[in-house]
Amino acid sequence: MLNKTEKIFKSLGENNRLRIVNMLMSKPMCVCEITEIIGLSQSTVSGHLRILKEAEIIEDTKEGLWVEYSLIKKDELNKTLFKLVRSMFDNDELLEKERRSALLADRNILCKK
Amino acid sequence: MLNKTEKIFKSLGENNRLRIVNMLMSKPMCVCEITEIIGLSQSTVSGHLRILKEAEIIEDTKEGLWVEYSLIKKDELNKTLFKLVRSMFDNDELLEKERRSALLADRNILCKK
Protein backbone atom coordinates (compact mmCIF):
# COMPACT_ATOMS: atom_id res chain seq x y z
CA MET A 1 0.00 0.00 0.00
CA LEU A 2 1.17 3.42 -0.96
CA ASN A 3 0.65 5.24 2.32
CA LYS A 4 2.16 2.49 4.42
CA THR A 5 5.20 2.46 2.16
CA GLU A 6 5.51 6.22 2.38
CA LYS A 7 5.31 6.06 6.15
CA ILE A 8 8.05 3.46 6.38
CA PHE A 9 10.46 5.29 4.11
CA LYS A 10 9.65 8.66 5.61
CA SER A 11 10.36 7.31 9.08
CA LEU A 12 13.76 6.13 7.85
CA GLY A 13 14.51 9.29 5.88
CA GLU A 14 15.88 11.25 8.80
CA ASN A 15 19.38 11.03 10.23
CA ASN A 16 18.53 10.88 13.92
CA ARG A 17 15.89 8.22 13.39
CA LEU A 18 18.40 6.20 11.40
CA ARG A 19 20.81 6.56 14.32
CA ILE A 20 18.13 5.20 16.66
CA VAL A 21 17.40 2.25 14.39
CA ASN A 22 21.12 1.62 14.20
CA MET A 23 21.44 1.55 17.98
CA LEU A 24 18.44 -0.76 18.33
CA MET A 25 20.29 -3.19 16.06
CA SER A 26 22.59 -3.81 19.00
CA LYS A 27 19.84 -4.45 21.51
CA PRO A 28 16.49 -3.21 22.82
CA MET A 29 16.86 0.03 24.73
CA CYS A 30 14.82 2.31 26.91
CA VAL A 31 14.26 5.95 26.06
CA CYS A 32 16.71 7.30 28.60
CA GLU A 33 19.55 5.17 27.21
CA ILE A 34 18.87 6.32 23.67
CA THR A 35 18.58 9.93 24.84
CA GLU A 36 21.92 9.73 26.66
CA ILE A 37 23.78 8.30 23.67
CA ILE A 38 22.19 10.35 20.92
CA GLY A 39 22.48 13.70 22.70
CA LEU A 40 19.09 15.14 21.82
CA SER A 41 16.42 16.24 24.26
CA GLN A 42 14.20 13.59 25.79
CA SER A 43 11.08 15.01 24.13
CA THR A 44 12.74 14.95 20.72
CA VAL A 45 13.79 11.33 21.13
CA SER A 46 10.31 10.41 22.29
CA GLY A 47 8.88 12.02 19.18
CA HIS A 48 11.23 10.12 16.87
CA LEU A 49 10.32 6.87 18.59
CA ARG A 50 6.65 7.57 18.06
CA ILE A 51 7.20 8.06 14.34
CA LEU A 52 9.18 4.82 14.02
CA LYS A 53 6.52 3.03 16.02
CA GLU A 54 3.72 4.31 13.81
CA ALA A 55 5.64 3.03 10.80
CA GLU A 56 5.80 -0.36 12.52
CA ILE A 57 9.57 -0.34 12.47
CA ILE A 58 9.84 -0.59 16.24
CA GLU A 59 7.61 -1.60 19.13
CA ASP A 60 7.61 -0.81 22.82
CA THR A 61 7.08 -2.83 25.96
CA LYS A 62 6.64 -1.40 29.43
CA GLU A 63 9.37 -2.42 31.81
CA GLY A 64 8.08 -0.97 35.04
CA LEU A 65 9.16 2.63 35.00
CA TRP A 66 10.99 2.22 31.73
CA VAL A 67 9.67 1.84 28.20
CA GLU A 68 11.83 -0.47 26.16
CA TYR A 69 11.91 -0.07 22.39
CA SER A 70 13.02 -2.78 19.99
CA LEU A 71 13.05 -3.47 16.26
CA ILE A 72 10.07 -5.45 14.98
CA LYS A 73 11.79 -8.42 13.38
CA LYS A 74 8.81 -10.72 12.98
CA ASP A 75 7.66 -10.02 9.46
CA GLU A 76 9.62 -10.69 6.29
CA LEU A 77 9.41 -7.13 5.05
CA ASN A 78 11.19 -5.77 8.08
CA LYS A 79 13.79 -8.53 8.03
CA THR A 80 14.73 -7.62 4.48
CA LEU A 81 14.61 -3.95 5.29
CA PHE A 82 16.88 -4.27 8.32
CA LYS A 83 19.37 -6.38 6.40
CA LEU A 84 19.46 -3.71 3.73
CA VAL A 85 19.77 -0.85 6.18
CA ARG A 86 22.47 -2.68 8.10
CA SER A 87 24.51 -3.06 4.93
CA MET A 88 24.12 0.64 4.22
CA PHE A 89 25.43 1.39 7.71
CA ASP A 90 28.62 -0.59 7.20
CA ASN A 91 31.87 1.30 7.56
CA ASP A 92 30.27 4.40 9.01
CA GLU A 93 32.40 5.43 11.94
CA LEU A 94 29.73 7.25 13.95
CA LEU A 95 27.20 4.47 13.52
CA GLU A 96 29.70 1.80 14.50
CA LYS A 97 30.58 3.76 17.60
CA GLU A 98 26.95 4.19 18.53
CA ARG A 99 26.23 0.50 18.05
CA ARG A 100 29.07 -0.24 20.46
CA SER A 101 27.80 2.37 22.94
CA ALA A 102 24.35 0.84 22.72
CA LEU A 103 25.73 -2.61 23.35
CA LEU A 104 27.57 -1.44 26.45
CA ALA A 105 24.79 0.81 27.72
CA ASP A 106 23.47 -0.04 31.16
CA ARG A 107 20.22 1.68 32.00
CA ASN A 108 20.87 1.37 35.72
CA ILE A 109 23.91 3.56 35.31
CA LEU A 110 22.80 5.84 32.45
CA CYS A 111 19.31 6.62 33.64
CA LYS A 112 19.15 6.98 37.40
CA LYS A 113 19.65 10.66 37.99
CA MET B 1 27.01 6.15 5.03
CA LEU B 2 24.47 7.98 7.07
CA ASN B 3 23.74 10.89 4.78
CA LYS B 4 23.55 8.75 1.67
CA THR B 5 21.12 6.44 3.45
CA GLU B 6 19.03 9.37 4.60
CA LYS B 7 18.92 10.73 1.08
CA ILE B 8 17.73 7.43 -0.36
CA PHE B 9 14.97 6.90 2.19
CA LYS B 10 13.92 10.53 2.11
CA SER B 11 13.62 10.38 -1.66
CA LEU B 12 11.34 7.34 -1.32
CA GLY B 13 9.37 8.77 1.60
CA GLU B 14 6.94 10.75 -0.50
CA ASN B 15 3.86 9.44 -2.27
CA ASN B 16 4.30 11.11 -5.62
CA ARG B 17 7.94 10.04 -5.88
CA LEU B 18 6.91 6.50 -5.02
CA ARG B 19 4.37 6.71 -7.83
CA ILE B 20 7.12 7.80 -10.20
CA VAL B 21 9.39 4.95 -9.14
CA ASN B 22 6.46 2.58 -9.57
CA MET B 23 5.87 3.81 -13.13
CA LEU B 24 9.54 3.51 -14.00
CA MET B 25 9.33 -0.13 -12.99
CA SER B 26 7.31 -0.65 -16.17
CA LYS B 27 9.77 1.10 -18.45
CA PRO B 28 12.00 4.15 -18.85
CA MET B 29 9.95 7.27 -19.44
CA CYS B 30 10.44 10.86 -20.43
CA VAL B 31 9.25 13.72 -18.24
CA CYS B 32 6.22 14.58 -20.32
CA GLU B 33 4.90 11.02 -20.13
CA ILE B 34 5.27 10.95 -16.36
CA THR B 35 3.69 14.39 -16.08
CA GLU B 36 0.71 13.30 -18.17
CA ILE B 37 0.03 10.18 -16.13
CA ILE B 38 0.69 11.56 -12.66
CA GLY B 39 -1.32 14.74 -13.11
CA LEU B 40 1.05 17.18 -11.41
CA SER B 41 2.61 20.24 -12.98
CA GLN B 42 5.68 19.74 -15.14
CA SER B 43 7.86 21.73 -12.76
CA THR B 44 6.78 19.62 -9.81
CA VAL B 45 7.54 16.40 -11.64
CA SER B 46 10.90 17.76 -12.70
CA GLY B 47 11.67 18.56 -9.07
CA HIS B 48 10.77 15.07 -7.90
CA LEU B 49 12.95 13.56 -10.60
CA ARG B 50 15.87 15.68 -9.47
CA ILE B 51 15.51 14.41 -5.91
CA LEU B 52 15.37 10.79 -7.02
CA LYS B 53 18.35 11.38 -9.27
CA GLU B 54 20.39 12.91 -6.45
CA ALA B 55 19.62 9.85 -4.36
CA GLU B 56 20.95 7.73 -7.23
CA ILE B 57 17.65 5.92 -7.53
CA ILE B 58 17.17 6.99 -11.14
CA GLU B 59 19.33 8.31 -13.96
CA ASP B 60 18.60 10.31 -17.08
CA THR B 61 19.71 10.12 -20.66
CA LYS B 62 19.09 12.75 -23.27
CA GLU B 63 16.97 11.54 -26.14
CA GLY B 64 17.07 14.52 -28.45
CA LEU B 65 14.43 16.86 -27.18
CA TRP B 66 13.34 14.42 -24.52
CA VAL B 67 15.01 13.43 -21.27
CA GLU B 68 14.43 9.81 -20.46
CA TYR B 69 14.53 8.69 -16.84
CA SER B 70 15.08 5.11 -15.73
CA LEU B 71 15.74 3.17 -12.55
CA ILE B 72 19.41 2.53 -11.79
CA LYS B 73 19.49 -1.23 -11.59
CA LYS B 74 23.23 -1.79 -11.76
CA ASP B 75 24.25 -1.97 -8.14
CA GLU B 76 23.15 -4.63 -5.67
CA LEU B 77 21.76 -2.16 -3.16
CA ASN B 78 19.26 -0.80 -5.66
CA LYS B 79 18.32 -4.25 -6.88
CA THR B 80 17.41 -5.29 -3.36
CA LEU B 81 15.68 -2.01 -2.75
CA PHE B 82 13.56 -2.23 -5.89
CA LYS B 83 12.57 -5.80 -5.15
CA LEU B 84 11.47 -4.72 -1.69
CA VAL B 85 9.59 -1.69 -2.94
CA ARG B 86 7.93 -3.73 -5.65
CA SER B 87 6.65 -6.19 -3.08
CA MET B 88 5.28 -3.31 -1.01
CA PHE B 89 3.45 -2.06 -4.09
CA ASP B 90 1.65 -5.34 -4.66
CA ASN B 91 -2.14 -5.26 -4.65
CA ASP B 92 -2.34 -1.48 -4.68
CA GLU B 93 -4.97 -0.58 -7.22
CA LEU B 94 -3.71 2.88 -8.13
CA LEU B 95 -0.13 1.71 -8.51
CA GLU B 96 -1.13 -1.24 -10.65
CA LYS B 97 -3.16 1.04 -12.87
CA GLU B 98 -0.26 3.47 -13.22
CA ARG B 99 2.18 0.69 -14.08
CA ARG B 100 -0.18 -0.34 -16.85
CA SER B 101 -0.56 3.25 -18.04
CA ALA B 102 3.20 3.60 -18.05
CA LEU B 103 3.60 0.43 -20.07
CA LEU B 104 1.14 1.64 -22.69
CA ALA B 105 2.37 5.22 -22.75
CA ASP B 106 3.60 6.45 -26.09
CA ARG B 107 5.55 9.68 -25.92
CA ASN B 108 4.75 10.50 -29.52
CA ILE B 109 1.09 10.64 -28.63
CA LEU B 110 1.24 11.92 -25.04
CA CYS B 111 3.80 14.65 -25.52
CA LYS B 112 3.39 16.33 -28.86
CA LYS B 113 1.11 19.25 -28.20
Place this chain on the structure above:
DNA sequence: ATGGTATATCGGGATATAACGATATGCTAA
Protein backbone atom coordinates in the same frame (compact mmCIF):
# COMPACT_ATOMS: atom_id res chain seq x y z
C1' DA C 1 17.78 32.96 -37.33
C1' DT C 2 12.76 31.79 -35.86
C1' DG C 3 9.27 29.18 -33.78
C1' DG C 4 8.00 25.40 -31.25
C1' DT C 5 8.64 21.70 -27.94
C1' DA C 6 10.60 19.49 -23.66
C1' DT C 7 12.78 20.20 -19.55
C1' DA C 8 14.94 22.83 -15.66
C1' DT C 9 15.05 26.50 -12.53
C1' DC C 10 13.19 30.41 -9.84
C1' DG C 11 10.08 32.78 -6.52
C1' DG C 12 6.48 32.51 -3.41
C1' DG C 13 2.80 30.62 -0.57
C1' DA C 14 1.01 26.89 2.25
C1' DT C 15 1.97 23.00 4.94
C1' DA C 16 4.98 19.70 7.36
C1' DT C 17 8.86 18.63 10.18
C1' DA C 18 12.40 18.90 13.82
C1' DA C 19 14.06 20.97 17.70
C1' DC C 20 13.50 22.62 22.47
C1' DG C 21 11.67 23.62 27.24
C1' DA C 22 7.76 23.23 30.07
C1' DT C 23 4.27 20.48 31.63
C1' DA C 24 1.34 16.33 32.08
C1' DT C 25 0.98 11.43 32.80
C1' DG C 26 2.13 7.05 34.83
C1' DC C 27 4.55 4.14 37.61
C1' DT C 28 7.28 2.79 42.00
C1' DA C 29 8.72 3.08 46.45
C1' DA C 30 8.64 4.82 50.93
Place this chain on the structure above:
DNA sequence: TTAGCATATCGTTATATCCCGATATACCAT
Protein backbone atom coordinates in the same frame (compact mmCIF):
# COMPACT_ATOMS: atom_id res chain seq x y z
C1' DT D 1 -0.42 9.81 50.04
C1' DT D 2 3.70 11.88 48.61
C1' DA D 3 8.13 12.13 46.23
C1' DG D 4 10.75 11.07 42.49
C1' DC D 5 11.87 9.19 38.16
C1' DA D 6 10.88 7.91 33.06
C1' DT D 7 8.24 8.98 29.36
C1' DA D 8 4.68 11.43 26.54
C1' DT D 9 2.50 15.48 25.04
C1' DC D 10 2.02 20.49 24.22
C1' DG D 11 3.27 25.08 22.45
C1' DT D 12 6.49 27.56 19.93
C1' DT D 13 10.08 28.70 16.65
C1' DA D 14 13.02 27.77 12.77
C1' DT D 15 13.70 25.28 8.78
C1' DA D 16 12.41 22.18 5.08
C1' DT D 17 9.25 20.51 1.73
C1' DC D 18 5.68 20.53 -1.77
C1' DC D 19 3.13 22.73 -5.06
C1' DC D 20 2.33 26.00 -8.69
C1' DG D 21 2.96 29.52 -12.49
C1' DA D 22 6.36 32.10 -14.81
C1' DT D 23 10.61 32.16 -16.92
C1' DA D 24 15.03 30.34 -18.62
C1' DT D 25 17.52 26.88 -21.18
C1' DA D 26 18.29 23.43 -24.65
C1' DC D 27 17.31 21.27 -28.68
C1' DC D 28 15.08 20.47 -33.27
C1' DA D 29 12.96 21.65 -37.61
C1' DT D 30 11.98 24.89 -41.02
